[in-house]
Amino acid sequence: MSAHHRQLSLQAAAALLIFSLAWPYYYLRATAWDWAPVAAAIGGAAFAAARLTRQPWWWQIIHLLFAPLLWAGLQLQISPLWYLGMFMALFLIFRGAASGQIPLYLSGANTAPRLAALLPRQARMLDIGAGIGSLLLPLGSQRPDLHLSGIENAPLPWLAGWLRTRGKGIAWCWGDLWQHRLAPYQTVYCFLSPAPMIALWHKACQEMHPGALFISKAFPIPGQVPEALAGPAENPVDRLYIYRIPG
Ligand SMILES: C[S@@+](CC[C@H](N)C(=O)[O-])C[C@H]1O[C@@H](n2cnc3c(N)ncnc32)[C@H](O)[C@@H]1O
Incomplete structure (x- = not known):
């Protein structure tokens, strides 16, 4: 259940x-x-x-x-229209929480420099569940050599991210992360919730090339040992779990 x-x-x-x-x-x-x-x-x-x-x-x-x-x-x-309005607003922002137990919260300012320090030159990186672009924007300014993409399926965060990333060289996509092919990316980053991690790891192993990186902030993949960790041990929410796709 x-x-x-x-x-x-x-x-x-x-x-x-x-x-x-x-x-x-x-x-x-x-x-x-x-x-x-x-x-x-x-x-x-x-x-x-x-x-x-x-x-x-x-x-x-x-x-x-x-x-x-x-x-x-x-x-x-209160008029029932207010309840309907509030429900619609919450759904437009938190669609991911309703459909897949993945709410909206944002990577803190510390995450972009940590990723910037570990990603290979010119890597293609995708943020799955990209929110409002709060990770991709600082990462793009710190590492202009990277090819950055984000995918988001909650309407209001997607719109905010689209407005914020316009003209910044970031591919900002509308869509469901489960339908998006991961093969073109050397790195996939996510900051989601414990719920999707096992299924996401299977998807990454099926679609990404051996040796590519799968990085999860705060939520480790149950049963998998990360190749490396980044971020403070005393603050698990700020930790990056770095996995390499096996051959
Ligand atoms: C915790 S937020 C992370 C935002 C951003 N990656 C960051 O680090 O600041 C997770 C995001 O994933 C989005 N999301 C949830 N399920 C999704 C799905 N199936 N496809 C695309 N995005 C999804 C949510 O709407 C939310 O914006």
Whole structure:
């Protein structure tokens, strides 16, 4: 069961439990449902279930607050168009989180100089899930000899990256990283999440040439030993895991 489904099931189980207790309670008292305590009880039950099943702490808080906040939001009587608008805006920015558990966050300023120091001259490098170009732009100014490309599939980050990289010699592509052939690149860089790493490594091994580099920031490939590491050992989020495609 995926992480999404597990959390959804916990919240649904808590709601079902509370509804099945609340229904006879309000029926026997012949009163209308009071939704505030029902929402609070669902939050409490979901929190207890999340704690008992040892979900990560941030999920426990989300479970505790979800139903009460839903109730509070409904009290505000905001036009449903606002919710639709907010959903659309979030989807346009965080499409990757919804479709593949890969949200948008940006490589820090330290990453470009680290890559600049280790990439071979004139290498072709692709940033898969390139965000708004915050890695490619500084890397391009520090290493003008490189041939840099980025691919992104969330509409607003793609647009921001396209505007920022225009005229800078960076090939900025719209598309799904899983459909993009990796063969032309001597280096593929990614800063994604733990979820896609094994499948991505298989794709890289199938498509990239032996000896090419696959570099992942923050997220190692389970079961693979990197050829080298770069960045501070005390800050795993800032580490680069450098793998070489086997022959
Ligand atoms: C953590 S951000 C990294 C951004 C940039 N590479 C950097 O280092 O600053 C990951 C990016 O991957 C994008 N992404 C997620 N799934 C994708 C997919 N299937 N195809 C293309 N891009 C994707 C997300 O929209 C997000 O912008």
